[in-house]
Amino acid sequence: MKPIPKDKALDSTLALLREAYNFIPNRCGRLRSDMFETRLMGQKVICVSGEAGAAMFYQPDRFTRQHAMPPTALLLLQDIGSVQLLDGEAHRRRKQMFMSILKPDSIAGLIRLFEEQWHSRLKQWENAEQVVLHHEAEQLLCGAVCAWAGLTLTDAALRQRTREFSAMIDGAGSVGPRNWTGIRLRSRTEDWIRSVIVMIRAGHMQVPEGSVAQTIAWHRDADGKLLDTEVAAVELVNILRPTVAVARYITFAALALHRYPQARERLLSGRDDDDAYLGWFVQEVRRFYPFFPAVGGRVREEFTWRGLHFEKGTWVLLDVYGTNHDPRIWKDPQTFRPERFRDWNASAFNFIPQGGGDVDLGHRCAGEWLTIALVKTATRLLLSSMHYEVPQQDLRIDMSRMPAIPESRFVISRVRHVFHTAPPVIEMQAGQDLPKAQGAGGLHGRRDIGNEGHAA
Numbered sequence: 001m002k003p004i005p006k007d008k009a010l011d012s013t014l015a016l017l018r019e020a021y022n023f024i025p026n027r028c029g030r031l032r033s034d035m036f037e038t039r040l041m042g043q044k045v046i047c048v049s050g051e052a053g054a055a056m057f058y059q060p061d062r063f064t065r066q067h068a069m070p071p072t073a074l075l076l077l078q079d080i081g082s083v084q085l086l087d088g089e090a091h092r093r094r095k096q097m098f099m100s101i102l103k104p105d106s107i108a109g110l111i112r113l114f115e116e117q118w119h120s121r122l123k124q125w126e127n128a129e130q131v132v133l134h135h136e137a138e139q140l141l142c143g144a145v146c147a148w149a150g151l152t153l154t155d156a157a158l159r160q161r162t163r164e165f166s167a168m169i170d171g172a173g174s175v176g177p178r179n180w181t182g183i184r185l186r187s188r189t190e191d192w193i194r195s196v197i198v199m200i201r202a203g204h205m206q207v208p209e210g211s212v213a214q215t216i217a218w219h220r221d222a223d224g225k226l227l228d229t230e231v232a233a234v235e236l237v238n239i240l241r242p243t244v245a246v247a248r249y250i251t252f253a254a255l256a257l258h259r260y261p262q263a264r265e266r267l268l269s270g271r272d273d274d275d276a277y278l279g280w281f282v283q284e285v286r287r288f289y290p291f292f293p294a295v296g297g298r299v300r301e302e303f304t305w306r307g308l309h310f311e312k313g314t315w316v317l318l319d320v321y322g323t324n325h326d327p328r329i330w331k332d333p334q335t336f337r338p339e340r341f342r343d344w345n346a347s348a349f350n351f352i353p354q355g356g357g358d359v360d361l362g363h364r365c366a367g368e369w370l371t372i373a374l375v376k377t378a379t380r381l382l383l384s385s386m387h388y389e390v391p392q393q394d395l396r397i398d399m400s401r402m403p404a405i406p407e408s409r410f411v412i413s414r415v416r417h418v419f420h421t422a423p424p425v426i427e428m429q430a431g432q433d434l435p436k437a438q439g440a441g442g443l444h445g446r447r448d449i450g451n452e453g454h455a456a
């Protein structure tokens with residue numbers, strides 16, 4: 001057994017910030033290995049990439065997520081006390097609560113709300129000169145998930161909460177001002193959610209029976225006790241914030257519809273397997289575009305893998321982005337091709353945009369079904385409920401920015417609602433950006449929407 005290759009740098013933290021999604025893939029390429037050792041923030045870390053590495057990483061109970069993520073990211077993502085930081089039986093019990101909230105038949109109501117809100121928002125989009133899709137999707141998701149969870153928001157509160165969740169997501173992969181803004185705004189959200197939990201428990205706030213807020217407020221861990229108020233608030237935020245984060249995939253889906261006319265054409269073809277193709281399209285969006293670069297874990301009990309001894313406490317980073325682009329798994333990984341999912345073997349370890357392994361037993365994302373359902377719904381809405389144009393803009397994705405997003409956040413213009421009597425007739429011309437639906441005259445004096453209160 002050869003010794004594990006080492007990154008030569010004394011410490012690679014700055015390189016990680018600079019190279020972001022390509023940090024692990026670049027070194028795997030240079031060192032000709034899907035596993036290497038480096039130092040980040042002064043500590044030794046083993047980086048692994050690919051299906052075998054993911055299978056090693058997602059052995060149930062092998063890794064804890066405690067002390068496995070930089071605090072700057074932890075405070076904006078799962079946070080202290082959350083399901084992700086639990087292990088063993090305590091983790092499984094808490095995870096069951098999430099899975100009961102997020103199982104496929106429980107999320108239908110949220111999808112319906114999201115669709116209704118999209119349709120009603122379309123009226124405002126029609127009157128706007130330009131619409132920033134990413135910001136609008138965040139607000140729609142925030143409104144839908146809060147209502148589904150049992151929380152009523154005024155319009156002003158919805159805008160404020162959207163800004164807060166958006167800042168948490170956007171700040172999670174950075175150090176410096178973007179991160180500080182996220183942390184500052186998160187504390188406001190948590191104050192609000194803590195007061196919600198206290199009021200529900202005291203009977204001062206009525207939320208629907210079986211709603212997410214009620215389930216979390218009254219959940220009991222294995223010790224039979226209610227969650228601490230702080231922890232209950234963190235877990236409710238852990239449903240709301242990542243649902244708002246799905247806006248990134250919706251933005252990437254819109255970008256893919258724009259960039260890959262053959263995929264759009266196929267989605268509009270009316271063939272029998274259209275629904276299957278929509279599923280492949282959404283999977284390819286999640287494979288192709290960058291979101292989480294890596295997932296970290298610390299060894300709970302020592303083990304040996306490929307002749308290498310992993311001591312208790314060893315820090316390991318699993319390459320999420322690189323595994324989803326691994327040429328050993330994906331032919332032409334840099335090509336956007338939804339059809340590849342027709343023959344995908346559904347391995348729990350070779351396609352890991354939201355983690356891998358067994359969702360009930362391990363730390364794989366609890367919201368994967370919801371994410372897929374929301375992106376499918378949004379793709380359908382973009383294709384069949386509206387006409388729009390995609391004006392000139394900067395659609396580049398900076399791969400050194402975590403989390404990544406098209407520079408312009410995907411701007412659309414000349415939006416026109418398409419009303420269907422069943423079944424939908426889709427009028428878009430494949431191969432063109434989008435039909436020129438309206439004359440220029442009506443646009444004068446319209447304002448932009450989707451940009452209020454957001455930094456560019």
Ligand code: HEM
Binds near residue numbers: 065364370
């Ligand atoms: C926006 C798209 C999403 C992405 C890219 C994403 C990604 C991830 C990743 C990479 C993990 C960590 C896996 C690990 O530690 O091994 C995770 C965990 C988690 N996600 Fe997501 N997620 C998304 C959406 C959601 C949604 C919509 C929800 C809930 C509504 C959600 C709830 C969770 C929870 C509760 C965990 C912790 C699971 C555990 O530790 O057992 N996520 N997600």
